[in-house]
Amino acid sequence: MKNQLTRGLKRRLMYLENKVGQIDGCDARIGWVTFSKTGRTIYYRGRTLFQIGGRGILGNFMDAASHEEFWVSGVKKRGTNAHPARPIAVEVDPDAKEAYDAFMSEA
Numbered sequence: 660m661k662n663q664l665t666r667g668l669k670r671r672l673m674y675l676e677n678k679v680g681q682i683d684g685c686d687a688r689i690g691w692v693t694f695s696k697t698g699r700t701i702y703y704r705g706r707t708l709f710q711i712g713g714r715g716i717l718g719n720f721m722d723a724a725s726h727e728e729f730w731v732s733g734v735k736k737r738g739t740n741a742h743p744a745r746p747i748a749v750e751v752d753p754d755a756k757e758a759y760d761a762f763m764s765e766a
Contacts (some may be wrong), residue, residue, distance in 0.1 A: 669693060674725050674740040675703060676730040676747070678717035687741060689734055690752035691757055704752075717727065736763060 671694070674688030676687035683704065692701045699710040701720065701732040708729055733741060741747050751759045 672734055672755055673703075673763065674732050674734050674749075675708075675719075676741060676749075678728045680727055685750045686747035688708040688738075688752060689749065690726075690755045691758075694730070705753075729744065734762060736765075749755055 670691055672689065673692045674687065674689050675692070677681060678755060682688050692703045694701055701708045707723040708731065709723055711719060711721045711728070716728065718730045720731045721727070721728045723731065734740065741749060
């Protein structure tokens with residue numbers, strides 16, 4: 660099923676921010692996610708994140724195991740994925756670096 664996040668794709672480069680902790684030593688990451696058939700669940704680096712819609716306090720997805728909230732969105736060329744009020748460290752996953760650099764250099 661096609662929705663705002665999946666845009667009909669099975670795999671997509673996305674921005675993920677853990678709103679209450681870190682993701683493998685960093686506040687936020689840009690990396691590849693895969694989607695469930697409905698697009699309401701995403702899989703990222705061994706995590707299962709399910710969509711919580713408007714029920715979240717800080718995020719739009721929740722980790723099924725830890726119950727931590729995540730903000731997941733498409734990567735923005737202008738580099739404004741994170742909220743400007745809270746500067747955070749963002750890392751690009753090594754396997755996504757080439758795709759991210761190509762995306763950022765598109766006209």
